[in-house]
Amino acid sequence: MVQNSYPELNIPARVLLSTGPVNVHPRVYKAMQTPVVGYGEAVFIPIIDGIAAMLAEVFQTKESLTMALSATGSAGIEAGMASVLEPGDVAVIGNYGFFCERMIEMARRQGAEVITVDGEWAKPLDPAAMEAELKKHKSVKLVGMVHAETSTGVSQPLAEISRMAKEHGALMFVDAVTSFGGSEVAVDEWGIDYISSASQKCLSCPPGLAPVAVSQNALETMNNRSTSPSTWYLNIPQIADYWGKDHVYHHTVPISSLYALYEGLRVILDEGLGPRYERHQRNAAALRAGLEALGLSVISDENHRLAQITPVAVPEGVDEARVRARLANDYLIEISRGLGQFAGKIWRVGLMGEASTGANLLLLLSALEEILPKEGYEVPAGAGVAAASKALAGS
Numbered sequence: 485m486v487q488n489s490y491p492e493l494n495i496p497a498r499v500l501l502s503t504g505p506v507n508v509h510p511r512v513y514k515a516m517q518t519p520v521v522g523y524g525e526a527v528f529i530p531i532i533d534g535i536a537a538m539l540a541e542v543f544q545t546k547e548s549l550t551m552a553l554s555a556t557g558s559a560g561i562e563a564g565m566a567s568v569l570e571p572g573d574v575a576v577i578g579n580y581g582f583f584c585e586r587m588i589e590m591a592r593r594q595g596a597e598v599i600t601v602d603g604e605w606a607k608p609l610d611p612a613a614m615e616a617e618l619k620k621h622k623s624v625k626l627v628g629m630v631h632a633e634t635s636t637g638v639s640q641p642l643a644e645i646s647r648m649a650k651e652h653g654a655l656m657f658v659d660a661v662t663s664f665g666g667s668e669v670a671v672d673e674w675g676i677d678y679i680s681s682a683s684q685k686c687l688s689c690p691p692g693l694a695p696v697a698v699s700q701n702a703l704e705t706m707n708n709r710s711t712s713p714s715t716w717y718l719n720i721p722q723i724a725d726y727w728g729k730d731h732v733y734h735h736t737v738p739i740s741s742l743y744a745l746y747e748g749l750r751v752i753l754d755e756g757l758g759p760r761y762e763r764h765q766r767n768a769a770a771l772r773a774g775l776e777a778l779g780l781s782v783i784s785d786e787n788h789r790l791a792q793i794t795p796v797a798v799p800e801g802v803d804e805a806r807v808r809a810r811l812a813n814d815y816l817i818e819i820s821r822g823l824g825q826f827a828g829k830i831w832r833v834g835l836m837g838e839a840s841t842g843a844n845l846l847l848l849l850s851a852l853e854e855i856l857p858k859e860g861y862e863v864p865a866g867a868g869v870a871a872a873s874k875a876l877a878g879s
């Protein structure tokens with residue numbers, strides 16, 4: 485018998501306190517062992533309908549169509565852009581982090597005239613700056629914003645900017661890759677026309693699916709365009725036909741990933757949206773208390789901190805990559821590096837979905853208490869864990 489020379493898979497189980505993917509819920513892994521069947525079969529259609537209905541609950545929408553694209557978070561945003569924008573359309577997009585820049589570039593590649601409203605990294609965008617820009621333009625097709633800027637750990641309020649978009653006749657586009665499932669996303673109340681997320685963050689599923697919600701208004705705009713969209717695969721109205729009542733074939737959807745999402749959403753609804761969001765807040769506050777007790781500083785705007793991602797300044801003289809490597813190799817904990825203008829300057833600690841637990845954040849703090857002095861940064865021994873434990877106990 486010929487034996488292949490490739491080693492067996494041998495990946496360690498780690499505590500994923502990075503910006504994603506994060507730890508997958510055991511119920512989700514179990515769901516992925518469900519037998520694969522055809523995408524149009526009567527036994528599979530209830531899974532599709534169930535996902536759409538559960539997404540609508542988590543997106544808090546009764547008005548929008550909900551579905552999960554066979555693609556990662558980036559493609560979720562790009563699908564919306566490519567389906568709506570035609571060459572020469574005006575898109576006004578907030579610019580306050582790495583993923584804002586990505587959205588801006590995506591709109592440009594559709595041939596749109598993209599106007600950026602520039603803010604500061606690690607701070608939210610001032611709605612007055614958006615209003616001032618919108619007033620300069622007669623016709624704006626869309627206003628784009630990132631809800632949870634993973635590169636800076638800032639949560640961007642959306643309702644006021646969405647109201648402005650409506651007043652100017654523009655569609656409101658939102659990247660909710662990091663917020664969805666970990667903090668409130670109220671699509672109908674905030675008046676969002678297109679919003680997109682990803683399966684590997686607060687949903688605690690493997691990467692590969694992009695949940696989206698599309699308003700009737702956005703769908704009408706997509707259907708009434710005068711040019712064909714640049715994309716066939718990511719054209720939202722065609723994908724919506726599979727997720728709609730007739731389940732018209734578009735492409736072979738990733739069956740096992742959809743089982744995972746189905747179960748991931750059931751886990752969320754079992755916990756309850758309110759308790760889940762509170763858990764994310766409580767654990768992030770405890771982590772911050774612990775980090776600050778070690779003399780480390782959290783760089784995001786104090787009043788707009790994201791529970792999902794905590795951005796921490798790397799102390800002077802500490803080799804940031806070596807600390808991450810020690811965490812990964814010696815403690816089996818992953819955290820993330822800084823991106824763009826924050827590269828080399830910060831670490832980003834994620835507490836999302838299944839990974840957002842008191843036990844995980846205490847583990848990280850105790851590991852940092854051991855590693856940082858070895859890397860030349862003295863910390864008061866035990867202070868981080870003590871401060872975080874106190875915060876978790878609510879005292």
Ligand SMILES: Cc1ncc(COP(=O)(O)O)c(C=O)c1O
Nearest residue numbers: 556557558583634659661662682
């Ligand atoms: C805010 C935000 N937008 C978009 C993306 C891109 O998602 P993906 O890597 O799944 O394509 C990410 C990924 O981290 C993100 O954090």
